[in-house]
Amino acid sequence: MSSELDEPVPVLLTRIGNYPQHHGSLGVVRTLGRLGVPVHAIVEDRFTPVAVSRHLTRGVVWPTTGREDPGRLADALLSIGRSVGRRCVAVPTDDEAAILLAEHADRLAECFLLPPVPADLPRVLAGKASMHRICADAGVPSPRSLAPADRGELVDAGRELGFPLVLKNLEPFSRLRAPAVASTTKVRDERELLGRFPTDTLPPLLVQEYIPRQQAEDWITHFYCGPGGRPRVLFTGLKLRSWPPYAGVTTRAVALRNPQLAELAARLCGRIGYSGVGDLDWRYDRRDGRYKLVDFNPRTGAQFRLFENVHGVDVVRAMYLDLTGREVPVGPQVEGRVFVAGQLDFASAAAWLRTERRLPPDLLHERATERAWLSRDDPAPAVIEAMRFMGLVARRLARSARARPDHPPSDGP
Incomplete structure (x- = not known):
C-alpha cells in the first residue's frame, strides 16, 4: 500500500498530557503522511520530534496535563477540528484522549470521524480493576489483582497475592492527577510496600500478582x-x-x-x-x-x-x-x-x-x-529526539549530583 490515496480525508492526531518524546505519535504521522494524507497533530511545543516531521501538515501547540475539565477539553478539540476546515479522522495516542473522544462522541461528531465504540467502554477497559472484571466475565485469563482503599487493605492484598508483587496506577486521568507510581513497579516485600505509602490514604492503586x-x-x-x-x-x-x-x-x-x-x-x-x-x-x-x-x-x-x-x-x-x-x-x-x-x-x-x-x-x-525514530525519508525527528534525550539525561544527572552530600559521612566521631 505505497501509493497515495485519492482525495484523502485529513487526520488529527489527538493526545492529552505531556509526553513530547512519544514515538507512537510519530509513527501515526509517518504512516498516514506517506499516503498523502494531511496530518494535523496536537503537540506540546514547536520542537518536538512530531512537530518537525516532514510528513506533518500542521502542528497545533496545545499543552495539556489531563487535570483539565473534560468538557473544556472537548470544547478545545472542537475548536481545533473546526480549524481543519472539514471532518477529519481522530487518532488517539493515549488512554485519556481515547476516553474523551468516546464519552463526547455525540458533540465531537461535528468535526471528527470516530469508530462506533460504546461511550463508556474505553474508560472501563483502561481502568485496571474494571478491565480485570471484564476479563473474568468474558472468560479471558488475567493476573490476580486487587484495588486496596487504605493501608489495612494494602497489607491484606500483599499477603493474599504474595511477594514480590506489582503496583500500577488504577485509572486513566488519575495517573496524571495523582499518580500512585511513576510506572509499573515491582515491590519485593511488605516493608517496601508500606514504605511507598506512609499514610492511611492511598492514591488510586492496583496491586497485582507477579508472574516470575x-x-x-x-x-x-x-x-x-x-x-x-x-x-x-x-x-x-x-x-x-x-x-x-x-x-x-x-x-x-x-x-x-x-x-x-x-x-x-x-x-x-x-x-x-x-x-x-x-x-x-x-x-x-x-x-x-x-x-x-x-x-x-x-x-x-x-x-x-x-x-x-x-x-x-x-x-x-x-x-x-x-x-x-x-x-x-x-x-x-x-x-x-x-x-x-x-x-x-x-x-x-x-x-x-x-x-x-x-x-x-x-x-x-x-x-x-x-x-522508532530513524528514517531515511524523515531524518529531523531523530535529531530532535537525540537532543531532547541528552537534555533529559543531563537534567537527571544534575539533580542526582545536587542530592548527594558535598562530603561523605565519616565512619566515626
Whole structure:
C-alpha cells in the first residue's frame, strides 16, 4: 500500500498530557503522511520530534496535563477540528484522549470521524480493576489483582497475592492527577510496600500478582475492530525487551503469528463490542500454560508500526480506510518484522547485561525492520529526539549530583 490515496480525508492526531518524546505519535504521522494524507497533530511545543516531521501538515501547540475539565477539553478539540476546515479522522495516542473522544462522541461528531465504540467502554477497559472484571466475565485469563482503599487493605492484598508483587496506577486521568507510581513497579516485600505509602490514604492503586519473568513470555496484540467488535486486522508479536526492564514500554519486539492469542483477543473484542484501534499486553505464564491479559489500551500503541499485513496495512491505516469508506485489504501479517525504540533499547540492553551477565541473545541477530525514530525519508525527528534525550539525561544527572552530600559521612566521631 505505497501509493497515495485519492482525495484523502485529513487526520488529527489527538493526545492529552505531556509526553513530547512519544514515538507512537510519530509513527501515526509517518504512516498516514506517506499516503498523502494531511496530518494535523496536537503537540506540546514547536520542537518536538512530531512537530518537525516532514510528513506533518500542521502542528497545533496545545499543552495539556489531563487535570483539565473534560468538557473544556472537548470544547478545545472542537475548536481545533473546526480549524481543519472539514471532518477529519481522530487518532488517539493515549488512554485519556481515547476516553474523551468516546464519552463526547455525540458533540465531537461535528468535526471528527470516530469508530462506533460504546461511550463508556474505553474508560472501563483502561481502568485496571474494571478491565480485570471484564476479563473474568468474558472468560479471558488475567493476573490476580486487587484495588486496596487504605493501608489495612494494602497489607491484606500483599499477603493474599504474595511477594514480590506489582503496583500500577488504577485509572486513566488519575495517573496524571495523582499518580500512585511513576510506572509499573515491582515491590519485593511488605516493608517496601508500606514504605511507598506512609499514610492511611492511598492514591488510586492496583496491586497485582507477579508472574516470575523466568516463567513468563511477554506478548502483544494490536488490532483494529469495526462495528460489533469484528477485527479488520489483528496482529500478534513477542516483546523481547522493555523499559523499565520487564515492565515498561516495548523497546524491542518481533512480529510472530500466534493463533491462540489472536483467537483470545478476537473473542474478547466480539464479546464486549469494542470498535477502534487496540493495544493489548499479555503475559504467558508457563506455570499453568495460559496467556493472561495484563493491559487493554483502547488506542494506538506506541509500537504499532511493528505490524503490517502483506498489503502494507497497519492498524492506523486500517482504521483510516474503514472510517473514510474505503476497503481494508485483508491478508496475513508479515512475519519477522522487528521494532526497535532507539535509546530506550540501549538502556534496556544495558540493564539485561547487568542482570544476566551476558548480552541479550537478540542484540546481534534480530535486525530492526522498523525504528522508532530513524528514517531515511524523515531524518529531523531523530535529531530532535537525540537532543531532547541528552537534555533529559543531563537534567537527571544534575539533580542526582545536587542530592548527594558535598562530603561523605565519616565512619566515626
